[in-house]
Amino acid sequence: xxxxxxxxxxLSLFASGALFGADMDHSKMDHSKMDHSKMxxxxxxxxxxxxMNKIQIDGYSVVVSSEKPLVSGSNILHVKLQKDAKPLxxxxxxxKFFMPEMPGMPYMEYKANGVLVGDKFEFEINLGMGGxxxxxxxxxxxxxxxxxxxxxxxx
Numbered sequence: 001x002x003x004x005x006x007x008x009x010x011l012s013l014f015a016s017g018a019l020f021g022a023d024m025d026h027s028k029m030d031h032s033k034m035d036h037s038k039m040x041x042x043x044x045x046x047x048x049x050x051x052m053n054k055i056q057i058d059g060y061s062v063v064v065s066s067e068k069p070l071v072s073g074s075n076i077l078h079v080k081l082q083k084d085a086k087p088l089x090x091x092x093x094x095x096k097f098f099m100p101e102m103p104g105m106p107y108m109e110y111k112a113n114g115v116l117v118g119d120k121f122e123f124e125i126n127l128g129m130g131g132x133x134x135x136x137x138x139x140x141x142x143x144x145x146x147x148x149x150x151x152x153x154x155x
Contacts, residue, residue: 051077057123057149059083064137070153072130077123078112081139086121093139095123099131141146 052065061082081088093114101107106151108128114121134152
């Protein structure tokens, strides 16, 4: 019985290693059908990639992105707001990045107001250190309603 268990365990480990060790061709994946809001967009998993998070909130499509990987220090972040597939350019947007207090480290926060550049809001943010930063994005539409969403990034 012990030999059978050992063989089954060994085959299971071998099969899982083969599955997880296989190279995936990401260029053939249909990313439009993926729910990016539930994915880990950390810089650890995508160290040479820019950040992107797609969110649906109150009938608006929100895309938070960067052209370069996010790093400790200064970063440029873009937010594209759309309603019915049309860019929303008459809104006001602001973002707050924060890292909760931890033993030996105080609460950290960075706030920025978005500047409309073309059809996207641009934010210059300064993330003071590596780690997990949470963000809260708010935008106020022309009807004076405030819409809020949140996310996180790992630096």
